Amino acid sequence: MGDETVTDHPLWQNLFRRRPDRLTESTAMWRQTPLLEGISERKARQLVADMHFRRYVDGETIFRHGDAGAGAVLVYSGEVEIRAGDTLLAELKSGDFFGEVALVSEEPRTADAIARGNVELLFLMRAKLNEWVQRAPRNGGRFMSNLAHVLAGRLRRANERLMEHGVGSR
Numbered sequence: 001m002g003d004e005t006v007t008d009h010p011l012w013q014n015l016f017r018r019r020p021d022r023l024t025e026s027t028a029m030w031r032q033t034p035l036l037e038g039i040s041e042r043k044a045r046q047l048v049a050d051m052h053f054r055r056y057v058d059g060e061t062i063f064r065h066g067d068a069g070a071g072a073v074l075v076y077s078g079e080v081e082i083r084a085g086d087t088l089l090a091e092l093k094s095g096d097f098f099g100e101v102a103l104v105s106e107e108p109r110t111a112d113a114i115a116r117g118n119v120e121l122l123f124l125m126r127a128k129l130n131e132w133v134q135r136a137p138r139n140g141g142r143f144m145s146n147l148a149h150v151l152a153g154r155l156r157r158a159n160e161r162l163m164e165h166g167v168g169s170r
Contacts, residue, residue, distance in 0.1 A: 023049060026122055030074060033097050035146050043139045050128040056115035067109045069102025071125035078119030083112045091116075100150060103129055 027048045030036050036044050053076070056062060062073070062080065073080075074097045082090040082098060089111055092098055098113065103126050133140030 022053075026051070026074075026076065029076065029095055030097075030122075030124075032095060033074070034150055035072075035097065035100070035143060037146050038142050039139050043136050046136070047124070047129070047132045048122075050125075050132065052123045052125065054121050054123060056119045056121065058115060058117050060115045060119075062113035062115060062119075062121065063099070063109050064112050065109055069099060069105065069107060069109050070127075071123050071129070072100040072103050073098055073113070074122040074124070076120040076122050079116040080119060080121075081114045081116055083114060084110070100147060102126060103147060104144075104151075 023045065027041065027045045030048055031039070031041065031044050036047075039047075056078075063069075065084065075092050075094050077094050080092045080096075080098070081088060082092065090098070099109070101107065102109070103124070106126075129143070133143065
């Protein structure tokens with residue numbers, strides 16, 4: 001049995017307790033990100049329903065530096081490393097998101113994303129976001145404003161790191 005408790009065993013679980021479905025869990029996770037701040041659960045659920053799940057195994061590349069960017073990614077379960085060459089830029093876990101620049105630009109990816117262990121990811125594709133924005137323009141405007149704040153914050157932090165390392169100083 002190992003670390004498993006008696007209540008974890010299927011024989012002892014409440015058979016009548018409804019477990020949240022994947023769409024409900026995914027919507028809740030996305031709503032906890034700043035991208036869906038201020039967007040109703042119903043509208044968020046409509047957007048999340050059009051997203052794509054994908055599983056990766058340990059060491060599998062999710063995308064590489066230079067690949068075309070088509071959307072943002074939420075870590076549903078597991079961990080993802082973001083690397084630029086040999087430099088580790090970020091270690092992401094369940095609830096974290098990345099690749100959001102691809103929601104507004106077709107520019108190539110600027111880093112590698114690699115699965116650490118078994119990983120489940122939820123992809124928000126730019127094309128699906130654009131369709132949702134057209135169906136729900138008020139919420140779409142809110143999403144784009146939230147995205148602008150996220151991108152501005154990441155740019156500000158990148159500039160601060162550069163200044164800490166003396167890059168760009170005169």
